[in-house]
Amino acid sequence: MSYLSIDIGGTYIKYALLDDKVNLTHHGKVHTPVNQNNAIVSEVKSIIIKYKEQFAVSGVGISTAGIVNREKGEIIYAGPTIQDYKGTNFKQLLADTNLPIHVENDVNSALLGERWKGAGRASENFFCVTLGTGIGGAYYHNGLVSGSHLQANSVGYLLYDPATGTTYEQRASTSALNARILERLGSNWSTREVFHQAKVGDDTCLDIIHAWGREVAAGLAQIILLKDPEMIIIGGGVSQQGDFLIEIIGDHVEEFLPESFMKTEIKVAELCNHAALYGAVYPFLKNKNIY
16 A cells, blocks of 8 residues: 655645555655646656556545645646646546546645644644745634635635735735845845744844734634634744744734634644645545554
């Protein structure tokens, strides 16, 4: 029993093999090609063929940006990150690999990974928010909750501000944080360095992180008001800032909630960049009691 997991992002396509001990092995990644003439599908097919030549692959799980019809294996909505992506049907276009193909949105995949092997283990009611170039959301309540049109949890579009013409993700993504850093400190500062200096008490860095963290908190408060989840799990590369990140965000969430309203636990993802890789293949295993 081996399953190939592929995670398609705007910058990289990452992949790994889930072995019979339920460990991810044989990792790799390639740059996501410009998506002309189904170039992404062609790259994915090449990866599948390479792994089939070396391993007894039982199925392929694909995690991808965009809104996915998981029954059809089709991208039904995609933002500007990947061009010409809407309408891409992975199940049809990969049928000649003769393998079962499961396709899922990347944040849903990350949530399933955290539910299976990470911070959401055994929880039946939690929300996952990924902070990256944009902001994605996914909700688990006794199973994935995707909405009547598979468009639920698109939290990046929350809190549109007509005055600035910006959405939640345009103010609270890590891209927005990087823009703040560039404006205040110039191009020689990385996000990692700003967090490090904030942790040791640098006032300017603390101010940048708190201002950004307040924007993040504003969106989390809306999720709490609407869903009342047991926990919210923060994913994306910035989640590696751990407890310091949670403290910054936690300092501000209650500003947007009624007094004594906050009961939801906020945690960082445990699987980091591997969450979506685990979650993409989880549907093949969820009924097999493999944990």
